[in-house]
Amino acid sequence: MNYLQEVRNQYENYPYPYRNPEEEKQRLLATQDGYLEKINHFCFQGKQSFNNFRVLVAGGGTGSAAIFLAEQLRYRKNSEVVYLDISKQSMEVARKRAEIRGLDNITWLHHSILDLPHLDLAPFDYINCVGVLHHLEDYHKGLKALDSVLSPKGCMGIMVYGKHARAPIYQMQELMRLVNEDEPDMQARVENTKNIINSLPPSNFFKQREKEWMSEVEEYGDIGIYDLFLHSRDHGFDVLELYEWVGNCGLNIVQFIGPMFESKIGYEPKTFIASPAVLQKIYRLPKPKQQAIAELLSGLIQRHSFYLSRSRNTTASIENLDNVPFFFQSPPHGLSEEIKRNRGGKISLKSPDQIAVQFQPTRFTASIFQNLDGKRSLKEIFNKIRKELHAPALSHSELLDDFQKTYTIFNDISWMLLRHHSVPQFLPASQLQERVNQKYKND
Ligand SMILES: C[S@@+](CC[C@H](N)C(=O)[O-])C[C@H]1O[C@@H](n2cnc3c(N)ncnc32)[C@H](O)[C@@H]1O
Structure with a gap:
């Protein structure tokens, strides 16, 4: 068995994030890393046509990334998305969503990321792996397995959790592990968590910041509660650990691409510090340390979202006047x-x-x-x-x-x-839903 059984059990019983396939008829969900224009700019010097383009969505869950990428790639020639996950239930939700949209450019694989080196798949130009590697027993092995199927000039879009901003969550997970020590029933663990949340005094670390997370619980219900508070394997990274991890694999962080302060500016000390003397001192340090300072200082980076590549020179530049x-x-x-x-x-x-x-x-x-x-x-x-x-x-x-x-x-x-200039303009995400709307207009 090439995965953690308890992690699989969770995602079979609580496929995350909750999605209702019927909603595909009304809207297309976009994902942070998945816009082709962004991938093109940061990973392919702006020159990728996306024809004959192969994408792997590793740990695809209930399907949002696979669907968003496949929806954009259906207008390109000979391009394909391969979805892979250990959870059959999650894959069923994702398949149903793709079926409703009439997408036929996704291949579905029920496997672990760690099986990838042995599946005999053609190499991929882009690998999406969002919210997955921090749930593996060995995230070094996980990234190496992804790297084994990346084409030489390919790139990855990765998201792993941030250690410091999620500290209140890790404290809650530790608390719930103790409370649920002798509780094998998953739903009973969820009920215990709800009771504990209702009992938290104002002094509790999570209680003080609960607003930041409660929308997830409200939106996803028990599935959200399980994922946040009851995960059996959830590793938060700080920036320095991130650099060590990807560096060990021979990969480079191209750019941080999360929303708001999880974008590049959130990793810049000058976004938060006004004193020129302090800044001068900090900017003498190597970049990973500068970014580690920004992360500790702001406490705002719950997720590290970034593009990875083998080469250091993948971003489009204004030096190229074309x-x-x-x-x-x-x-x-x-x-x-x-x-x-x-x-x-x-x-x-x-x-x-x-x-x-x-x-x-x-x-x-x-x-x-x-x-x-x-x-x-x-x-x-x-x-x-x-x-x-x-x-x-x-x-x-x-x-x-x-x-x-x-x-x-x-x-x-x-x-x-x-x-x-050789790459045609990209269709705006709002127009991508048009085709599906047409299909259901008489419903
Ligand atoms: C938090 S969900 C994220 C799903 C999706 N990437 C997203 O962003 O919506 C984590 C997913 O990783 C999958 N997963 C966990 N370990 C895995 C492994 N070893 N191989 C493949 N998938 C795995 C789970 O089944 C689950 O669907």
Whole structure:
């Protein structure tokens, strides 16, 4: 047996996260790592066509990642998603969801991640493994098993739990292990947990922060309670451990891609510390230590979500002028008008993730944003600006230096991405549901 029996029992009885397949008729759930435009930007230098593209969703659970990826890839040639999980019940929910959507580009495997090196599968260009490796007995072996089926230029989207922000959860898990020591019945353990939650005094560590987690319990009910408080195997990582783990496997962290402060800015000490003297000291340390300081300081990183690759050079860059800059998801409304109106002050915006963004427009910001339409490459934008400003001598590098500052601010929170001009525009996630809506419009 290549998995933990108790972990399998949990996910057979409480498939996580709870999903009702019928809801597929109304909406498509997106997953953090799974947008093709994001994978393209961070993992393939913006140049991936996604034709002949192979995806593995390892520990696919009730199917959201497999479905979101398969839904985008059904418009590409010869691409496939392979779903794998040890829980038959979870796989049934996922299959039903795919069936309702009419997706036929998913292969279903009932196996453990640790079986992967022996399944004789063709290598994968992208591996999604979200919320799984921290539940394995040996997460080193788990990552190595994934790496054994990754194509040489392939990338992974991984999520594992954060040790420090989840400290109240780990305390609750320890408490429930003691309370349930002689309780073999899973549902009785859930009932005991509900009783204990109702008895927690204000001094309890979890009670003080319960708001952060109660939405999960409310949304997923007993399934959520089991996953949060009763897991038999749940390992939280801190940043330093993360680097050691992926480094041992010969992999590199490309970018942290979670929402809000679980994105790159949440791993930056300067997001939280104002003192220049302290910052100067911290930024002399190696990057993993800088990020470890930010993690301990904020206490906000419940999940580490990141892309992994074997190479260090997978992210699209504005140095390549054939790249097209575009706003990911919703562009800021009326930005170029606001920049034009602006008289030297800073501009404040809220990202789709509700992150406050502030930037100082520079000499060419208004011209650049006026021409930034998600279709033109940087070269095309720059040529247009030269014409508009009657400034033929204006060099690429002058314009690039000017754009660099604002680009970095938007890119650090994944609001602005790049794709090579040879790659067609991506369909917005909102349009991906259209086809399913058509299928059920008379229901
Ligand atoms: C918390 S759920 C996450 C599901 C899914 N990745 C998601 O993000 O919604 C963990 C999943 O990992 C699966 N799992 C646990 N150990 C596994 C193993 N050794 N091999 C394959 N799947 C495993 C469980 O059955 C469960 O479906």
